[in-house]
Amino acid sequence: MSDPRSICLLRTSAIGDVTHVVPLVRTLQQAYPQASLTWLVGKLERKLVGDLPGVEFVTFDKGAGWAGIRAVWSGLRGRHFDALLQMQVAMRSNLLSLGIKTRRRIGYDHARAKDLHGLVINERIPARTGEHVLQAIGSFCEPLGLQQTDIRWDIPIAEQDHAWAAEQLPGDQPTLLVSPTSSHALRNWQAQRYAAVMDHAAARGWRVVLIGGPSPAERAMADAVLAACHHAPLDLTGKDTLKKLMAMFCRAQLLLTPDSGPMHMANTVGMKVLGLHAASNPARSGPYSDRRWCVDKYDAASRKYLGRPASEIPWGSKIEYPGVMDLIEVDEVIERFEAAALAMGISQ
Template sequence: MVPLVRTLQRAWPSLPITWIIGKGEAKLLEGLEGVEFIVFDKKSGWAGLRDLRRRLAGRRFDVLLQMQLALRANLLSALIPAERRIGYDRARSKEGHGLFINERIAPGGHHVLDAFGKFCEPLGLMQDRVEWNLPVPQDARTWADEQLPGEQPTLLVSPCSSHALRNWAPARYAAVADHAAAQGWRIALCGGRSQLERDTGDAILAATKSPVIDLIGKDTLKQLLALLERATLVLSPDSGPAHMANAMGTKVLGLFACTDRERCGPYSDLRWSMNHYDEASRKFMGKPASELPWGKRVEFPGVMDLIGVEEVIERFDAFRAQLPPSD
């Protein structure tokens, strides 16, 4: 959503913007200039809704951009007093979305970022430029430089999505890592502090024959942004770090089968990412992806096995081949 914020700020530099945001996302975007964050804890239940209502008491907004479709977000939006309440077109609406808005964006924009960009059109704007400029403090960049010193090309593996069925097998990550190491690349692992991420990292470490820098659970969100920026290439399923890497200007070797690369792949450059979404839809849903609703996930055991090691290595080699020669 940050590119939409940048579009609004370019048109109206003094525009007050309030963003109701989750706890982790607020830490990630801390320091984003010109934006007031109101943090909402999704785990807080009815108490959180009452607290939000109290914090918004006496306020009124000219425009609400209701960019979340989940029922909880739709209910939460009812607490936000706004004259114009702009939401999704009818084809993408779900979970009572239409009950909480009074205007709709026009259809179009298959990629999520393009769909978000259409929210400025009812305001008379066009998102003709996509930029992030995420705030990253210098101490976070210093930390990343210390973890990955020098100029050796680095494959940073972020193996886990919050949706476990989107994750590739550890042995497959290890095979790609060993191939990259054989080409002179440095290998590093990153991830959060969950048990799934620790267990996945341990399984990758056990399966690799090459040295691996293990950074799982060792960074803050700001340090992760800097680490992703420092990498040459990021290997990841459809996950937050994949999109954070893209926002920081780093190319992503993305693994897409449960979700559609064309809808939610690394926006700036899809060339290096796999896309088995249509194959997954045909195999597990019995229909082509074109017949699925926008945003439908094909999350079944075995979906990610449709992505083979050799095709990922081929994309890695193609990426490596187009890099400028090192001195």
């Protein structure tokens, strides 16, 4: 079988999952340097990865409904790809893929397929369980005869974004960034518990910075956290961009966050992440490179809400019940904070 000359990648969202596609892009570029890569990506997500060299990006505006789908189809009219990597199983993405002309339509195995995914593909990745999302996405190169062995991101960050981050976080004071809001509200921790950890870090001599996007939900959470803090943190909520946030991750030492896009963005630059996991399994969706600093109450959540240990529930199950994140105690998060600080040699 000859090497593919053109490959279409379909993974439009979300931010964390889009970061997991980047190592696959690097694998394909190394194996097939002459192949053209076209990535169908979401409008917001393109702001993070849209300047990856050697990749053509086609923006999908999911908020536009059918008009957004038709716009992508129109832009690809007359084009034919050697392979489509259909890495998203949602109904909207399955419909979107119908406008992509290709003879090889590679999708998920039966266990991970849903929303009529099997009707829009003709090849499947190997059936496995127990994989991190990044590994599952990386396996899309296997039907092409490849293996993803090296994990490399190198998402571009402009000098002006690094300069902005240096203005916000001058000097070398150890810095804790706190991104308190997930797009899944039931993954969020209580505001007063975030505040307790932030106050502890401030008392230990750390600079504490509250971050988040401009949405009303993120602003409301930030305000609740600020109201509960005794030591006022620097509040940058809604003041950055995805690239500026990446630049801050390059300067700060530790990120405190639930399972969210910023968790995975921080991981791409090697930042330590204190992830809060009860509603989701950190082995599947935690920071890929290093989960030593995470608090893992997923098994406890499974036992409480599902009546059986996590080892007996389907891989990837979400335990998004009201109150599930309350299983994570402040003292447990402070213990992980102190362990990370010790590992970095920070003794304030």
